[in-house]
Amino acid sequence: MVARVGVILxxxxxxxxxxxxxxxxxGGTAELVWHGDRSVxxxxxxxxxxxxxxxxxxxPGAIARFSPVMDAVRTFAADGGPVVGICNGFQVLxxxxxxxxxxxxxxxLKFLCTTITVRxxxxxxxxxxxxxxGDELRIPINHFEGNYTCDANTLAQLRAEDRVVVRxxxxxxGSVDNIAGVCNEGRNVVGLMPHPERxxxxxxxxxxxxxxxxxxxxxxxxxVA
Amino acid sequence: MVASPPSSAAVPLHxxxxxxxxxxxxxxxxxxxxxNHLELAMYSVMWSEHCSYKSxxxxxxxxxxxxxxxxxxxxxxxxxxxxxDGIAAAFRIESHNHPSAIEPYEGAATGVGGILRDVFSxxxxxxxxxxxxxxxxxxxxxxxxxxxxxxxxxxxxxNSVGVPTVGGETVFDPTYQDNPLVNVFCLGLLPKERLxxxxxSGPGNLTVLFGSxxxxxxxxGASVLxxxxxxxxxxxxxxxxxxxxxxxxEEKRLIEACLEILxxxxxxxxQDLGAAGITGAAxxxxxxxGVGMDLHLSEVHVREAGMEPFEIMTSESxxxxxxxxxxxxxxxxxxxxxxxxxxASVIGTVTGTGRFRILxxxxxxxxxxxxxxxxxxxxPLYDRPRQEPAGRAGRMADRAEPGAxxxxxxxxxxxxxxxxxxxxxxxxxLFLNTVEGPGGDATVLRLKHxxxxxxxxxxxxxxxxxxxxxxxLDPRRGTALVVAEAVMNLACVGARPLGLVNCLNxxxxxxxxxxxxxxxxxxxxxxxxxxxxxxxxGGNVSLYNESRGRxxxxxxxxxxxxxxxxxxxxxxxxxxxxGADLIALGPEPRxxxxxxxxxxxxxxxxxxxxxxxxxxxxxxxxxxxVVMAGWLAGVHDTADGLGVALAEMAVRSGEGFRVAVPDxxxxxxxxxxxxxxxxCVAPGHGDDVVRAAAAAGVLARPLGSAGGSDLVVEGLFxxxxxxxxxxxxxxxxxxxxx
Numbered sequence: 001m002v003a004r005v006g007v008i009l010x011x012x013x014x015x016x017x018x019x020x021x022x023x024x025x026x027g028g029t030a031e032l033v034w035h036g037d038r039s040v041x042x043x044x045x046x047x048x049x050x051x052x053x054x055x056x057x058x059x060p061g062a063i064a065r066f067s068p069v070m071d072a073v074r075t076f077a078a079d080g081g082p083v084v085g086i087c088n089g090f091q092v093l094x095x096x097x098x099x100x101x102x103x104x105x106x107x108x109l110k111f112l113c114t115t116i117t118v119r120x121x122x123x124x125x126x127x128x129x130x131x132x133x134g135d136e137l138r139i140p141i142n143h144f145e146g147n148y149t150c151d152a153n154t155l156a157q158l159r160a161e162d163r164v165v166v167r168x169x170x171x172x173x174g175s176v177d178n179i180a181g182v183c184n185e186g187r188n189v190v191g192l193m194p195h196p197e198r199x200x201x202x203x204x205x206x207x208x209x210x211x212x213x214x215x216x217x218x219x220x221x222x223x224v225a
Numbered sequence: 226m227v228a229s230p231p232s233s234a235a236v237p238l239h240x241x242x243x244x245x246x247x248x249x250x251x252x253x254x255x256x257x258x259x260x261n262h263l264e265l266a267m268y269s270v271m272w273s274e275h276c277s278y279k280s281x282x283x284x285x286x287x288x289x290x291x292x293x294x295x296x297x298x299x300x301x302x303x304x305x306x307x308x309x310d311g312i313a314a315a316f317r318i319e320s321h322n323h324p325s326a327i328e329p330y331e332g333a334a335t336g337v338g339g340i341l342r343d344v345f346s347x348x349x350x351x352x353x354x355x356x357x358x359x360x361x362x363x364x365x366x367x368x369x370x371x372x373x374x375x376x377x378x379x380x381x382x383x384n385s386v387g388v389p390t391v392g393g394e395t396v397f398d399p400t401y402q403d404n405p406l407v408n409v410f411c412l413g414l415l416p417k418e419r420l421x422x423x424x425x426s427g428p429g430n431l432t433v434l435f436g437s438x439x440x441x442x443x444x445x446g447a448s449v450l451x452x453x454x455x456x457x458x459x460x461x462x463x464x465x466x467x468x469x470x471x472x473x474x475e476e477k478r479l480i481e482a483c484l485e486i487l488x489x490x491x492x493x494x495x496q497d498l499g500a501a502g503i504t505g506a507a508x509x510x511x512x513x514x515g516v517g518m519d520l521h522l523s524e525v526h527v528r529e530a531g532m533e534p535f536e537i538m539t540s541e542s543x544x545x546x547x548x549x550x551x552x553x554x555x556x557x558x559x560x561x562x563x564x565x566x567x568x569a570s571v572i573g574t575v576t577g578t579g580r581f582r583i584l585x586x587x588x589x590x591x592x593x594x595x596x597x598x599x600x601x602x603x604x605p606l607y608d609r610p611r612q613e614p615a616g617r618a619g620r621m622a623d624r625a626e627p628g629a630x631x632x633x634x635x636x637x638x639x640x641x642x643x644x645x646x647x648x649x650x651x652x653x654x655l656f657l658n659t660v661e662g663p664g665g666d667a668t669v670l671r672l673k674h675x676x677x678x679x680x681x682x683x684x685x686x687x688x689x690x691x692x693x694x695x696x697x698l699d700p701r702r703g704t705a706l707v708v709a710e711a712v713m714n715l716a717c718v719g720a721r722p723l724g725l726v727n728c729l730n731x732x733x734x735x736x737x738x739x740x741x742x743x744x745x746x747x748x749x750x751x752x753x754x755x756x757x758x759x760x761x762x763g764g765n766v767s768l769y770n771e772s773r774g775r776x777x778x779x780x781x782x783x784x785x786x787x788x789x790x791x792x793x794x795x796x797x798x799x800x801x802x803x804g805a806d807l808i809a810l811g812p813e814p815r816x817x818x819x820x821x822x823x824x825x826x827x828x829x830x831x832x833x834x835x836x837x838x839x840x841x842x843x844x845x846x847x848x849x850x851v852v853m854a855g856w857l858a859g860v861h862d863t864a865d866g867l868g869v870a871l872a873e874m875a876v877r878s879g880e881g882f883r884v885a886v887p888d889x890x891x892x893x894x895x896x897x898x899x900x901x902x903x904x905c906v907a908p909g910h911g912d913d914v915v916r917a918a919a920a921a922g923v924l925a926r927p928l929g930s931a932g933g934s935d936l937v938v939e940g941l942f943x944x945x946x947x948x949x950x951x952x953x954x955x956x957x958x959x960x961x962x963x
Contacts, residue, residue, distance in 0.1 A: 011478050011566060014387025018657050021678060052385045055474025110962065111380050111650045142652050144384075195654075203660045203671060203795060 003220035005030040006043035008073070008089075010064050015050035015086065015197065022197035023047075026210055028217045035067040045082040045126070045220035046073060048089030050142065050195060060088060060103065060145050061095035070096055082126035082219040083189045087143055090181070090191030099184055099191045100158065101150030103143075107174025111144040115206065118166040118180045118194055125165050125183045126219040127190040127212050136169060137208035139194040146193040148175035148182075158182055165190055188219070238262065242269035248605055255599045263583060263593045266535035267600060270501040271508065274768050277604035280734040281766045284747045292760040294723060301422060302343040302497065303413075304762025306724045308788060310681045312674055313420060315349035316412040318689075318728040318784045320767035324468040325407040329374025333407050334382035334471040338543050340411040341388060342497030345480050346546065348421045348487040349413030350675050352656055353668070354383050356393035356409050357689040357728075357782045358647075361402030363960040368397070371405050373961055379409075380650040385473035386480070390651035391659055392668040392687055394782075395644055395957075400693055403772030408728045408765075410689055410784040414675035421487055423496035423506075425514035425549045425575050430493055432507060432518060432573035433555070435562050436479050436545040439503070440528030442469045444540055475544040475567075482565040483546060488676070491550065491558045498545040504538045504600065506547040507573070508581050511597040514549075518597060520573035523586035534583065534592050549575060611740035621698070623830035626817045626892075633891050634942035637868045638949060640821060641876065642956035660684065660792065664877075665799050666717035666862055671792060684792030686720030691730075691782035692864070695819045695897075699833035700742040703819075704749035704781045706834060709841045709899040710864045711785035712757055716848040717860045717902060718796035720787035725754060727764040727783050732776020734768045742779040743768075750781065756838035757845075759785070791853065797905070800878035802858040803932035806911050807884055808925050809867065810918055811844040811901030812837070815892050820866060822895035834897050840923075841900040847921040848902055856913050859905035859931075868894030868938070870903045871928075875936050876953045881946045882936060884929030889940030905931055 007019045009032045016032055023030040030047070033040055040046060053064035064070070070092075077083045077098055085093035093099045106112055120128050120135040131137075150158070155177060158164055165181040173193075181192025196209030239249040242265060252260050252268050260268065274280060290298040296313055297305035303317040321336025337354060344351045356379050361368030372395075383390045388411070425432070486492060494514065496506045503520070511518040522537050532540075550558055555571070562569040576582075581597035584590060596603075630636040648663035661669035667688040672681045690711040696703030712722055727750060732739040743766075754761055770777045801807075817823040818831025851857055859878065861870040867886070875881055886893035906914050918925035929939075937943045 011481075012385075012387075012474050014477070014655060017678070018655065021657055051387060052474065052477070055385065055472075055477075057474065108962075111384060111652075113384075113652050113654065114645075114649050140654055142384075142654065198654050198657060201657065203792070204654075204657060205795075 002029050003044035003217060004042060005045045005047060005220060006033040006040050007031070007047045007049055008033050008035060008069055010035040010053035010067060012053045012055050013049050013051035015195065018197045019047050019049045022200040022213055025200055026213055026217065033069060035069050038068050038072055040069065040072045040076050045216055046076060048085040048092050050087035050089060053088055053092060061092035064092045065096040074098065077189050080186060080188050082216060084127050084216055085191040086195055086197065087193055090193055091145060093189065093191045098189050099182055100154045101148055101182065103145045104147045104149055105145050106147050112172055113140065113142045115140045116172050116194065117169040119169055121164050121167055122162045125187045125190050127215050128165055129218055130215040131211045138199065138206045139196055139209050140198040141172060141194050143193055146173045146175070148179040150176065161185065166192055239265055242266060243273060244269050248272060251605065255603060256595060261593065263535045263538065264595055266539055267504045267593065270504060270539050271600040272604045276501050276505060278766055279605050280607050280609050280768060281729070281743060282606055283608055284744050285764065287747060288751050288761040289755050290761050295760050295762055296420065299761065299763050302346050304724060304726055305347060305420060306762060307417060308672065308685070308723065310674065311417050312672065313415050313417045314412055314685065314786060315344050315347045315415060316410065316726055316784065316786055317343045317763050318408055318410040318726045318782070319765045320728050320730060321407045321409065322405065322730065322767050322770055325375050326371065326405055328468040329371045330378040330381065331468050331470050333375040333378030335469045335543050336407055336409045337379055337382045338471045338473070338476050339499050340409045341386065341476060341480065342499070342546065344411045344413040345483050346495050346497040347415070348419040349415035350484055351388045351411050351413040351480065352658065353412045353670060353687060354388050354390040354409065355687060355689045355784065356390060357691055358393060359396045359398065359401045359406035359780065361397065361405065362399050363397050365402060368402060369961060375405065375407050376647055376650060382471050382473045384652045386477045387655060389653050389655040389659065391653050391670065392663045392689060394689055394691065395647050398693065400778040404770045404777050406730050406780060408782050412687065412786060416676055419487060421492065421495055423510050423513060424494035425510040425516050425518060426493055427551065428516060428575050428577040429552070430575040431550045431552055431555055431571050432520065432575065433548045433550050433558065433569055434503065434525060434545060434572045435548065435567055435569035437472060437475050437542055438526045438528040438568065439537055439540050439545070440542045441532065441536055441540065442542055444536055469541050469543050471543050478565040478567055479544055479546060482561050482567045485561050486558055489557065491554045493549040493551065495546060495548045498547060500541060502538065502540045508597055508600040510547065510549060511581055512601045517576040517578040517580045518573055519576055519582045519584060521584050521587045524570050524572045526568050526570050538583065609734055609740045610737045611744055612737035613741050614738045620830040621832050625828065627823055627826040627828050630891060633894070634944040636822060637872060637894065638944070638952040640865065640869050641872055641953040643953045646957040646961065660795050661718060661798065666714040667720065669718050669789065669792070669796055682792060684789035686715045686718050686787040686789060688714040689782060689784050690714065691780050693778035693780045694821065694824050695833045696746060696781060697778040698819050698831065700745040700779045701749035702833045702836055704746040705753035705838065706836050706899045707781060707783055708750055708753035708757065709836060710862065711783050712845050713848065713862045713899055713902065715785060715787040716845040717852065717862055718789065719849055719852040720789045721849060722757065722759045722785055722787045724762045725759050725783055725785050726762060727781055729764065729766045730770055730777065730780040730782065731768055732771045736776060739776050746779055746781050753838060757842055797852060797857040797860045799861045799874050800859040801874045801880040801882060801905050801931035803880050805858050805908065805931045806906045807882060807928040807931055808904045808906060808914060809901055809928055810847060810904055810923055810925055811898065812840060812924060813926065814896040814898040814901070817892055817896055820895050820897045822866065834899065836899060843921050844900050844923050847918055847923045851904065851914050851917055854913070856907055856910035857904050858907040861903050863898050863901045863903060866895045866897050867903065872936060872949055874903065874905065875946055876950045879946060880931050881933035882929060882931045883933060885939040891941055894938065903928070
């Protein structure tokens with residue numbers, strides 16, 4: 001059976017087609033889910049893609065969390081379904097309370113589109129099950145608000161529970177503890193700032209993102225070759 | 226307070242609106258009576274230089290525009306070419322120079338927004354932006370403020386609207402001190418059969434305005450800003466309200482709604498609202514379709530109450546589109562707009578009268594009534610006087626080159642600047658197409674079908690080029706050189722050119738010397754495009770780039786689109802590989818006139834660099850051949866000089882080199898050429914490259930070899946890769962971004 005990945009489309013999202021293409025390229029099946037829908041029925045995994053949902057007006061993710069589909073996303077996540085938020089999707093998931101912490105403006109106060117290296121810190125999550133701890137992956141980042149922050153107790157808890165999923169090898173944006181991605185307590189909801197879908201094709205400079213999206217497909221029930 | 230055009234008893238209204246006395250007389254003759262205020266305001270924007278091309282049209286007609294693959298040439302929203310596999314590419318370039326000088330962030334942002342609408346209004350999904358930018362020197366605080374604001378504006382709007390900025394240029398020179406050039410290029414793809422043009426037809430069809438509401442921003446932008454030069458600071462500050470404010474989120478939804486509407490075949494014709502607002506879009510669709518139109522101002526969704534008719538008709542509020550729709554399809558169109566949260570209003574109807582009428586409401590009072598075609602077709606055309614600048618022959622003969630550099634390495638490093646400080650602020654990877662991104666010779670994108678996503682296995686190549694120094698010395702040859710450079714940039718990634726768009730940035734056309742530059746430049750562009758078989762499919766003319774009575778150096782910028790017939794590996798790139806042989810391909814220039822090195826040292830005379838278009842075509846074909854054959858490990862053009870080419874290849878790959886030039890003469894390093902490249906030959910292919918060069922009749926000069934931790938030019942200088950890389954990286958961040 002091939003799992004179906006739902007890619008949530010908000011007005012202002014812009015990486016949704018890239019997510020579809022990369023998942024398809026890796027042998028998965030993906031389709032768009034409109035933000036106004038109240039159901040994610042039939043989806044085995046969800047991706048909240050990058051972009052500027054609702055223009056990022058007020059604050060990235062601040063309006064998107066109120067989109068009708070988000071209740072269904074919450075229920076899906078609470079039932080253990082794999083959910084990955086990439087970039088703006090990570091911001092949306094923190095605003096929606098599905099992941100701890102917040103993303104503030106980059107140190108240096110500039111938008112940054114460049115390829116960086118992240119280290120895989122844990123492999124017991126929906127996004128990293130096929131990776132090896134310590135793997136260093138070259139993956140593009142593309143954000144203005146990617147500077148992860150949280151209070152000291154949350155940080156201690158994230159560390160104690162091994163919930164920092166990927167860390168920057170050379171911190172590009174000021175994130176606390178070099179955090180590039182985190183997961184929830186159930187380890188089925190993961191948010192990260194780098195764009196794995198941009199690193200899945202040999203002509204695009206790196207294929208290091210493929211192991212992450214393959215992990216997502218595996219966690220959704222797709223047999224992975 | 227109700228805004229109204231500047232006017233006083235002493236100045237007749239038409240002059241205050243930028244119309245000459247003769248133009249006002251023509252309007253009276255067309256109407257057979259005196260125009261009222263609203264009509265005069267509409268003529269003033271439509272007959273402005275910016276909208277009518279009245280000073281340049283006669284000369285632009287001399288450019289070659291035809292080829293078998295050209296689907297739409299100049300004169301429409303965007304040029305469109307057939308790129309195979311059922312895919313068409315639509316592209317265009319525009320300037321937003323004056324708004325960016327006044328309000329850098331919004332000026333640049335709305336420049337991006339405007340060019341996007343030109344492309345998606347023909348049914349194409351925009352997939353690539355490029356931004357050729359020119360600013361005053363970095364040691365001038367105001368120029369830094371403008372540069373930072375413009376770059377932030379391109380970043381803020383382009384990233385948010387979701388179209389990657391995949392290339393461009395950033396040039397700093399005193400000629401742009403008070404008048405920066407902000408040019409924006411956009412390319413989109415569409416299924417060939419979906420092409421839609423700006424045509425109204427079918428009396429009884431409806432005129433639908435959709436997108437953002439119409440406000441008081443940008444009133445008279447075309448005539449007040451774009452068609453006049455700058456004076457003193459206080460007066461310029463007063464022009465700030467003429468700069469529009471952009472909303473990329475509105476534009477993003479507008480793109481998606483428009484493409485859905487066009488995919489469903491719901492419109493007869495469609496056009497974006499740019500300069501001249503509703504007046505331009507409505508009258509042009511009517512005029513091109515040979516019909517008339519009635520517009521009802523009460524139906525326009527406006528941003529504030531109490532707007533005057535002339536304000537509604539000439540507002541340049543952003544993110545608006547105008548469509549001609551059959552009544553039976555209106556419901557479906559409105560449903561798509563509602564899903565994307567786009568406001569839409571039926572503001573008029575197509576008529577068979579040929580008249581363009583403005584009514585206060587349906588069936589109400591007629592506020593303006595004129596022949597639809599008169600705003601467009603009857604605009605004045607000028608053959609303005611032109612004159613070769615006095616003393617030019619003497620300056621051309623001036624061979625007083627600067628003396629030898631005290632420190633060749635220092636001079637060379639001073640010419641290096643890593644542009645990544647700029648392009649890292651732009652999303653340049655969205656849509657998973659970017660195989661070679663900004664910073665190389667040309668951008669390479671995977672070519673995928675715009676609706677099915679099927680990868681064609683081929684690639685698109687894009688480049689933007691301009692050079693004010695070459696064009697200041699000799700606008701004709703300089704412009705031909707710019708076209709040639711663009712062709713060579715494409716060749717370096719293995720692409721052959723398919724179509725060119727131009728953005729002609731010049732000074733005040735009422736100065737005969739500027740008019741002479743413009744005509745010479747267009748002539749040179751035509752010469753080069755004919756010789757290299759490139760159709761010109763669109764363009765933009767930006768005149769009145771002057772400040773305090775000083776015109777900018779003539780700066781034609783070209784955007785060139787090409788195709789890679791096979792894209793199965795990345796192009797060689799601007800880099801070196803240790804142990805590889807370095808060979809220069811192409812004729813050898815030694816003249817320093819027009820080079821950046823000489824120019825910055827005060828030598829701004831002599832002839833522009835040499836150019837033989839037939840020889841150039843041979844070099845470009847050779848470079849394409851050896852790149853596509855996979856015989857090169859790196860390649861770079863020498864339009865910035867051989868020294869800069871080698872140094873950039875070194876710092877981008879972290880490899881040094883050891884080369885020799887004849888007589889250890891520094892001039893070989895700084896002389897610039899559009900027709901020569903440095904090839905870093907892949908191991909085992911040296912003979913292949915030399916043989917191919919001989920067969921093509923192209924000079925192949927062994928330079929030395931790549932590798933090592935130093936940049937070495939025998940007898941001239943030796944500098945470490947680390948030192949060079951540090952200088953290259955620091956050039957922009959050391960002055961910008963603080």
